[in-house]
Amino acid sequence: MSTADRIERERQAKRALILEAARELFLERGYEAVTLREIAQRIEHSTTAVYVHFKDKRDLMEQMVAEDFAVFAAALQTAAEVKPARARLGKLGVAYVEFALRLPRHYQLLFLTPQPADARRNPVDRGTPGIDGFDLLVATVEEAMADGVFRPELRDARAIAQAIWAAVHGLVSLFIILGDVPHFEWRSPETLLEVLMGSLMRGLSADGAGLPPLPRKAPAASPPAASPPKANRQTSRGRGTRTAR
Amino acid sequence: MSTADRIERERQAKRALILEAARELFLERGYEAVTLREIAQRIEHSTTAVYVHFKDKRDLMEQMVAEDFAVFAAALQTAAEVKPARARLGKLGVAYVEFALRLPRHYQLLFLTPQPADARRNPVDRGTPGIDGFDLLVATVEEAMADGVFRPELRDARAIAQAIWAAVHGLVSLFIILGDVPHFEWRSPETLLEVLMGSLMRGLSADGAGLPPLPRKAPAASPPAASPPKANRQTSRGRGTRTAR
């Protein structure tokens, strides 16, 4: 029965329409600052229409984040193909930071927003993308450990992975939250990643060697201005233009 | 004129009363989840009373955080008295993590909550406590650098300080936001701090030496459960009991 298919397709299309409007607004102004009425108006519907497709505002946001998170996972997977496990660790770090600073609002919603106490709803879903990526990191650490990369005292791969995650997470978090504090003279993310990740790897390594130098892009020492993401060219699947005319 | 003094004293007392009620509620349930009406009810006043002493809800929260932040500054200052600059870095890290995990809500409000766009109000105040503490860190790094602690390639004290901050910040952030994710098997903060900060220092050091071993308290590998701060015994100055009977 093809009609059912078409119905489902139309339903998904409208769902995507809502998601797209929500994405633009959420990424532009953050979760709290966006109202459901505004999202609905943008696509010329009443607010009730949103509730047909999503349980509530938070659900809408989570679904959106989940969609875009695929991009993150893909980026990490690509980085995960690098061959020697030690070099892979560097690539993973770079991919992580790049994603976070390119889509700071997403990162914020994923890793910087505490669960409201009623989040038993999807106790697994949330954080799971992060957890999955973390498993990748653990696996890489274990492989590197088998290669004898780390100092022999360091036997707990999970602890090492958590420490590495903390390092990169801290880096991007500071940029996202405090990146635009004026008199702070932030060093560039590339510089900091090299100092932080490089020194950390050196300190973890049995041979005292750091990371191979990362490919530099920016001439360093420019404020990141990550908080207001000016580039709204992100992950727009399907049509890429605003839909409300 | 002693009357004016008394009036001012009474005013401050009431202000403190509001702050105290707000503190309990904010720390218990977070900023968004607490209503002004609830705060007011707790001290048996109308909501308007709050506006006599504070500009708005956000102002109330900021004043509260500012108060408690003195504790943080004090803890850092104490740690800052340690003599060799290199050891001081370790102490600062420990003090930082201890504060953050003891008052996770405060930390959250300070360093994990993005500025709402209208924060030009006190563009300096916010973040300033963090900045001050950061200056302390920079100074320490500079001193250690003068002592020849770091590898000679590392000349940018500010970059090093930012990297170190990122590391500890990332550690506590992960604990606060994701500390209670079930199947994650977090290592203890002490363990992670030792791996992270120890390895980072080792990697930064010219002589490849790490940090002196940190004093251990917990037997390691216990989930921190930092998010729901069960201990509400914090910084209560004045009377320490609930006021609403």
Added chain:
DNA sequence: ATACGTCACATAACAATGTTACGTAAAACT
């Protein structure tokens, strides 16, 4: 001592929000 002024605070209202009860009309299924 009496009048005046100030100010902390309460009452009640307002506007904006997320959410829902209810109706409706179109379209699918029988």
Added chain:
DNA sequence: AGTTTTACGTAACATTGTTATGTGACGTAT
């Protein structure tokens, strides 16, 4: 053709932060 489903709009509701307005206590000046 009749029945049912369902996507959606209208209008309402409860809860929020915030404010306009009144008032009573109290300090101060006459």
